[in-house]
């Protein structure tokens with residue numbers, strides 16, 4: 001048990017998938033895992049452990065933003081000795097080459113603000129575990145899903161007064177999508193010597209203004225969840 005998580009030692013598998021939304025965690029566990037059991041309900045941050053293709057895998061929701069994400073990731077890495085974290089998040093598309101509803105594999109992450117803080121070097125460029133990343137590219141092609149890989153940008157602010165103009169610098173660097181946790185994931189995993197990968201489903205498009213509706217979101221996550229689980233059990 002940790003301050004934010006009621007699970008005991010041994011309740012989590014060595015690999016944990018990390019959606020932000022607890023409803024997504026529940027849907028992923030019920031849809032894809034054999035014999036899923038809920039291991040955390042504290043603060044509504046649902047966590048589950050079950051089997052995928054006979055191998056143990058866990059799913060833990062992390063909430064919104066780096067500060068919430070870091071609490072769940074830290075307790076998983078430090079107390080539960082988790083070895084691999086795979087984010088199954090959502091993002092806003094920044095490049096017109098990135099289709100609404102497609103999956104983005106974050107090949108590297110650029111932090112939006114270098115002034116916001118320096119803890120864990122969160123605001124430095126970071127990247128995924130190279131082997132997990134390579135396997136994700138291969139499995140994404142094998143599964144025949146709509147996907148792309150590239151630099152993503154990580155922001156602390158969803159509703160920003162500068163609107164989409166604030167992404168101009170990141171877009172000039174080639175950023176294809178924006179989320180709010182991938183910097184934290186890549187940095188804290190490196191800090192603990194764990195492997196990490198961020199997969200992101202495009203649920204809105206900052207450039208084109210296209211949006212998905214929340215009601216279609218769980219079905220939308222089928223490809224990303226399958227990809228995350230294939231990488232989880234084959235890596």
Ligand SMILES: O=P(O)(O)O[C@H]1O[C@H](CO)[C@@H](O)[C@H]1O
Nearest residue numbers: 020021064065089090179180
């Ligand atoms: O859907 P999740 O995984 O929470 O990810 C994205 O959605 C939230 C904003 O709506 C932020 O957490 C952002 O990173």
Ligand SMILES: O=c1cc[nH]c(=O)[nH]1
Nearest residue numbers: 090091092178179180
């Ligand atoms: O962080 C996020 C997630 C989805 N859409 C966005 O525009 N930003």
